Amino acid sequence: MSLDAVLARIDDQLPAATDRLLELLRIPSISTDPAYADQCSDAADWLVADLNSLGIKAEKRETPGHPMVVGHVDGDGPHLLFYGHYDVQPVDPLNLWENDPFDPRVEDTPNGPVIRGRGSSDDKGQLMTFVEACRAWREINGTLPCKITFFFEGEEESGSPSLVPFMQQNADELRADIALICDTGLFQSKTPAIVTMLRGMVTEELTITGPRVDLHSGFFGGLAMNPIRALSGILADLHDETGKVTIPGFYDNIPDLTDQVRDQWEGLDFDWQGFLGSVGLSEPAGEKGRMPLEMIWSRPTAEVNGIWGGYTGDGFKTVLPAQAHAKISFRLVQGQDPLAIRKAFQTFVRDRLPTDCTVEFKEYGASAASVMETADPAFEAARQALSDEWPDEAAYVGCGGSIPIAGHFQSILGMNAMLIGFGKDDDAIHSPNEKYDMESFHKGTRSWARILDALCKG
Amino acid sequence: MSLDAVLARIDDQLPAATDRLLELLRIPSISTDPAYADQCSDAADWLVADLNSLGIKAEKRETPGHPMVVGHVDGDGPHLLFYGHYDVQPVDPLNLWENDPFDPRVEDTPNGPVIRGRGSSDDKGQLMTFVEACRAWREINGTLPCKITFFFEGEEESGSPSLVPFMQQNADELRADIALICDTGLFQSKTPAIVTMLRGMVTEELTITGPRVDLHSGFFGGLAMNPIRALSGILADLHDETGKVTIPGFYDNIPDLTDQVRDQWEGLDFDWQGFLGSVGLSEPAGEKGRMPLEMIWSRPTAEVNGIWGGYTGDGFKTVLPAQAHAKISFRLVQGQDPLAIRKAFQTFVRDRLPTDCTVEFKEYGASAASVMETADPAFEAARQALSDEWPDEAAYVGCGGSIPIAGHFQSILGMNAMLIGFGKDDDAIHSPNEKYDMESFHKGTRSWARILDALCKG
Known part of the structure; x- marks a missing residue:
């Protein structure tokens, strides 16, 4: 079966994939600081070259700010769009980093190996899980599994000033059947999750x-x-x-939660005592009579x-x-x-x-809030694929924060979006000593291979 | 009658008295700024010399901060203590002054002549009203009317750090029958007033x-x-x-206001609409059912x-x-x-x-709040003396602010205090272009002569 071969290839190639990620992490693409404009452009060039090496027609597209990277590959089946961002947060305070944030390395920790460096989790490492899945797929099958548009942004950490105009100006080019966004995390650092609602x-x-x-x-x-x-x-x-x-x-x-969603959320066994306890609190301060997960996701x-x-x-x-x-x-x-x-x-x-x-x-x-159309069969297919990869069954979850890109896909391109990511709560994104677990990188890549298989074989 | 002669002398000597005040005003005795420590000391020296010239045994008394000036003159009748302060506020923002704050001058204005300069009202001008009254008295009568202690502070504008220790260490020397404090104003810039309660x-x-x-x-x-x-x-x-x-x-x-005090305050015809209107407000925001004067004085x-x-x-x-x-x-x-x-x-x-x-x-x-013992006959005597000098009858008033010195006289020395001053609301104390009306200086000096006469003839 071709999926098994792809997964085996991902396992084999993990060291090479890690090296590629380390190379990308060495480019200090801090978008908010004008002093790093050239490095943002360098990161875009690196991605264009990497996509080209996969047979994807990709190019750097200028904007008034940092460039976008857009790549297309043709194929049968559904048309997927994958979104990630190649820019990173500033690194201050530098003295709190144990190593140079742009001299990334693989470190052994009590919880297993991690890739340490600015952008390892947010979002270069996550972005590359999808690219590496595509690479393995192509190496086994000679082509990618379906028509895919790659869309990488370089201004996510600085307010995305060019994003909406670019999407509006290139709507026909970017429109696909569904968007895949890899910029979120595992639920409670453990359960694979698809975000279906954003406040x-x-x-x-x-x-x-x-x-x-x-x-x-x-x-x-x-x-x-x-x-x-x-x-x-x-x-x-x-x-x-x-x-x-x-x-x-x-x-x-x-709307009140449907019984189905309520049951799912209750099944997640959210450790709200641990969540609040980690910041010195003990009691939910929201509306009485609501589940803690409702308080942060749906209220x-x-x-x-x-x-x-x-x-x-x-x-x-x-x-x-x-x-x-x-x-x-x-x-x-x-x-x-x-x-x-x-x-x-x-x-x-x-x-x-x-x-x-x-x-x-x-x-x-x-x-406005974004709520995804989970009735789209792609959701259940992706959820099953994630469940096959991880020990826990995958869950539909909410997100209390705002991730505007999902709403933009809906409002500008009329597309549904699936937010799937593999970050953990202790990744220290936006903070010193950011890391991405090797497990996140490895199983994240395998997850995308499974999702591609599930979405494209239909 | 000797009082009339004293008042006539004050009238005659107003130009000379003004010149003396201008001399004192030229000394930049800014107490809060360590750069002006010598000038504070100079102002104290100036006052010592001026008191000496009146036959008063006065000296500069060192403290951990700026010096005090203490002078004594013997006499019959009651023992009065007079308090004022020779230090002044900083002058920033200097660019808003129309003249050098320490090059004082007499200016004609549509409301009559004023003495313009830092400290003219707060408190050198007020302090000198009492000294000039003593001078005229002595020039007419050869002596001062009674036993008087002069007590001038140089740290009032910087929190009076040395005041309480100095009063405690020199309690026996400073204790008198009543304290006279000249650091307040006319009620509504017009009615002579004795402050009888401080919050x-x-x-x-x-x-x-x-x-x-x-x-x-x-x-x-x-x-x-x-x-x-x-x-x-x-x-x-x-x-x-x-x-x-x-x-x-x-x-x-x-305690609720006595009917007597309530009647007095109602008689003051406080223009609260004007008072609030001057700062853009229209309605008393305090306890419903209370007079506006209660809200700022006794509640x-x-x-x-x-x-x-x-x-x-x-x-x-x-x-x-x-x-x-x-x-x-x-x-x-x-x-x-x-x-x-x-x-x-x-x-x-x-x-x-x-x-x-x-x-x-x-x-x-x-x-704590301070409430003066107005049953002391000195109060009614002083009130009558003020009423004789000014067109309006003098009033007992409250003060919503805190003037700690009055409380210190009560708590440390067991003395009653009368706060009588001649400042007007537009004197711009603590602000650029501070002034003291010539009327305040002149009639203030005359007021003290009348008060000395009233307190000492008994």
Whole structure:
């Protein structure tokens, strides 16, 4: 059977595949720092060359920022698009790294060998799991299993400014039957997972002004409105005693979990005590009566991400400040319209403003939640393929964060997306001493071979 | 009558008195800046020489900080102590001054002549009103009217670090029948006033810690406790909907205004609309049912003077912070024990801490309110003397701020104090282009002559 041969080839070639990844990791493609623009371009060149060596017609495509890499290979069966990003996070603080972040190496650890270096997990190592699966497939079968478009970005760690325009300008070229995205992790570092829902987000800054100038709290205190008091009252009002957000209409149109999803999530045996305990907490602080996984995956939130006003330096100053400020974000779920939530929040604030206070809003980003069409048979095929590779059965999971690319595939290209990745919680992405387990790299590559087989044999 | 002669002498000598004040104003005695230590010492020397010229045995007395000036003159009748301070505020921002702050001058303005320069009002000009009254008295009568101790401080604008130790070490020398303090103003820039109550203050910083580290609000938001939410809830709880502070026991033992004081305050016709309007406010924000003057003079407050937590820079960061902080002050009135209020507040916070949150308190200063013994006949005598000098009848007023010196005279020396001053609201003390109205200087000097006459003839 050809899949077995491909898997055996992956096993055999693991040292060579690791060497290739180390080569890519040596290129310091830090996208957010203009000083590394050439290195970002070098990483794109490296990928173009590597794809070309697989018989894929690939090229570096310029953007106003760092280049995209797009490659195509023809074939029968479904048309897949694979997305990953070749740029990496900055490496500060450098003194906390045990080795040069761009002199990657394989290290033995008590938990097995790891590939250590910036980008090993996020996302060069993950990106290469798919490329290596394709390489092994081709080496065994002479061709790739189906029509595949490769789409690599170089600005993911710096806000992806060129991504949406590029997708819009090249929509016909990029559109495929389904997108595969490898930039996520194993559930609880162990269970292979397909992310089927991502929360959206609305972010907003508000400034409440009371008096025209800062006042002396001796002369005015007791008589003049303090905007920090107004702000505290409004923020305190955002949640009721059961942890629910009190903004009118906030929960309208949010579907409840289906019994099927609820059963699946209950089956995941989420170790929420361990998850919270790792950061010094003991009790879920969300809506009473909801599962902890619901709180982070399928229920919306209102969080104050920053607050400031008055005197915040050393010592004491009895000022009664003119202004108080807060930055607030709402994580959104299926059914919530970001702009409606923004408007409802602004109304909520205005309705609670005391006399003599005014409010100004500064609007930051707004994006809706993404929910994948798991009815697409590709999902069940991929889930089965992952289950065949890993000890645990693969799960459909949510993700409390926002991964905008999945939404872009949906909204710009009308494509469903499967987010499958092999990172672990201790990979230290965005931190010093980033690593990717050799198990993640090896079984990740094998997983993609199995998924390609499952999706393309149909 | 000798008082009339003294007043006439003051009128005659106003130009010479002004020249003496200008000389003192030329000494840049900025106490908070170590670079001006010599100049502080120079100002003390100047005052010693000036007192000596009046036949007063005065000397500069060293402290760990800037020197005190203490002078004594013997006499019959009551023993008065006069307090003022010779140090001044820094002059930044210098570019906002129309002239050199230490090249003082007399300027004509639409509201009459003013003495312009740093310290003209706070407090060199006010201090010299008393000295000039003594000078005129001596020039007419050959002696001062009674036994007087002069006590000038050089650290009032930098927190008076040496004051309490000096008063304790020299208690027997400084103790008198009553203290006269000239560092306050006319009520509404117009009505001569004796301050009979000063609010005290307790200041406190609190830090609420939730998770051990800052968290990503995507991964943890909805599940993990946000300490800003906890802090907002506690701060919002500090006041009820009628503006009352909700800390248990907060209002215990606070006496209500006597009918006499209430009648006096109502008679003051406080223009609270103008007072609030000048800073862009329209409505008293204190306890419902209280007069605006009560809110700032005789009722306690709880004010948040600073708040901070999470990301407060430009842009947005969806952090769920580990900590949130606030600086809180309570203005205290008669009957409130600062340490009991501090303890009640800490209990109030602890009682409202959500699960998984801890609190740490950092205690700053604590001082009780001061209420003068207005039954002392000196008060009515001084009030009548002020009423004789000014068009408006003099009033007993409160002061919402804290002037610790009055409390120190009470607690360390067991002395009653009368705070009488002639500053106006537009004097710009602590600000660029500080001035003292010639009317304040002239009628202030005349006021002290009348007060000396009233207190000493008995």
